[in-house]
Amino acid sequence: ETGVTQSPTHLIKTRGQQVTLRCSSQSGHNTVSWYQQALGQGPQFIFQYYREEENGRGNFPPRFSGLQFPNYSSELNVNALELDDSALYLCASSPGGGFGHTGELFFGEGSRLTVL
Amino acid sequence: AQSVTQLGSHVSVSEGALVLLRCNYSSSVPPYLFWYVQYPNQGLQLLLKYTTGATLVKGINGFEAEFKKSETSFHLTKPSAHMSDAAEYFCAVSDQGSARQLTFGSGTQLTVLP
Numbered sequence: 751e752t753g754v755t756q757s758p759t760h761l762i763k764t765r766g767q768q769v770t771l772r773c774s775s776q777s778g779h780n781t782v783s784w785y786q787q788a789l790g791q792g793p794q795f796i797f798q799y800y801r802e803e804e805n806g807r808g809n810f811p812p813r814f815s816g817l818q819f820p821n822y823s824s825e826l827n828v829n830a831l832e833l834d835d836s837a838l839y840l841c842a843s844s845p846g847g848g849f850g851h852t853g854e855l856f857f858g859e860g861s862r863l864t865v866l
Numbered sequence: 867a868q869s870v871t872q873l874g875s876h877v878s879v880s881e882g883a884l885v886l887l888r889c890n891y892s893s894s895v896p897p898y899l900f901w902y903v904q905y906p907n908q909g910l911q912l913l914l915k916y917t918t919g920a921t922l923v924k925g926i927n928g929f930e931a932e933f934k935k936s937e938t939s940f941h942l943t944k945p946s947a948h949m950s951d952a953a954e955y956f957c958a959v960s961d962q963g964s965a966r967q968l969t970f971g972s973g974t975q976l977t978v979l980p
Contacts (some may be wrong), residue, residue, distance in 0.1 A: 754909070783967070792870075792956050792970030793910070806967055840909055855968065857902075857909035 754858035756841050762864045763831050771826040771861045773841030780845065781805070782824040783855060784816060787838040799824055828863075836865045868893045868959050872971035880979045885929075885944040887974045889957030892938065899940040900958040900968065901931055910956065916940065927951070952978045 755774045763769050775782050781800045785793035795808035799818035813829040822843070828835055839862075842855035873888040891897060898917050902910040914925025921933040931942045940957060954975050958968040 785968075790972075792958075792972050793968070795967040795969070798967065808967060842910075854900075854912050854915060855910075857911070859907070859909045 754841055754843050754856050756839075756858040756861050758861055759859070760862045760864075762866060764866050765831055765833060767831050768827065768829045769831060769863060771828075771839050771841075771863070773824045773826070773843075773858060775822045775824070775841075775843035776856050778845055779843035779856070780822050781843060782818055782822065783842045783844070784824070784826045785840040785842065786810075787840055787860070788834075789837070793840055796826070831865045833865050836863060838862050868897070868969045870957050870959050870969055870971035872955075872957050872974050874974055875972065876975045876977065878977040878979055879947045881949055882946050885942070885947045885951065885976065887942040887955050887957075887976065889931075889940045889942065889971060890938055891940060891957070891959045893959055898960045899931075899933060900960075901925065901929070901940075901942050902956045902958060902970075904954045904956065904973075906953075913942070913955075947976075947978045949978050949980065952976055 754776050757772045783798040784796040787793040796810050797807040798805045802818045815827045818824045838860040840857050840860045842857045844855050869892045871890045900915045901913040903913050904910050913929050914923045916923045916933045924930045929944045931940050933940050954973045956973050957971045960968050
């Protein structure tokens with residue numbers, strides 16, 4: 751069983767640029783959530799996708815956007831990067847909408863974004 | 867709105883000693899409660915969860931937690947610390963209604979001393 755995989759693992763961007771992060775969900779999982787983890791803090795919910803539709807959003811501006819594809823993989827796009835966007839971006843998958851039947855999210859190892 | 871408070875950003879214990887990591891939550895509806903562990907340069911791994919039923923929950927690696935509604939707490943314990951337990955631990959809450967997102971605490975870094 752393949753777990754959640756994310757790419758790239760590390761990247762450096764400059765302020766004002768745009769970035770796309772990618773996530774492949776665990777086999778059989780149709781729900782993908784994205785979290786931002788700033789240094790020294792707990793993860794913060796960005797949004798969730800279920801069956802290719804946004805299924806909940808946290809307190810993030812519209813320049814944070816996402817997609818989910820028919821194979822349930824997902825992308826997180828961030829436009830007009832700011833220095834405070836530097837963080838570890840975590841993708842998590844689960845079976846079914848919300849937490850599905852298990853009440854558990856399965857996390858990838860994250861993409862570490864540095865904005866200079 | 868939900869929130870989680872983890873008391874103590876850093877906790878040190880000796881190998882073999884009791885581990886106690888504190889978590890208090892705020893939720894206006896019955897909560898789902900979780901503890902996750904994060905090792906360096908890795909994602910989060912679920913240790914244990916409380917959804918409904920028994921309030922004492924056992925997880926992986928010998929950890930357990932007790933849901934105390936009257937105290938709005940979900941403290942994590944392990945009777946005997948092992949060096950491999952050194953990591954960052956996050957408590958998280960979600961409401962049973964939407965179950966769409968987790969609200970995490972700020973984390974507790976556990977150091978195990980030889």
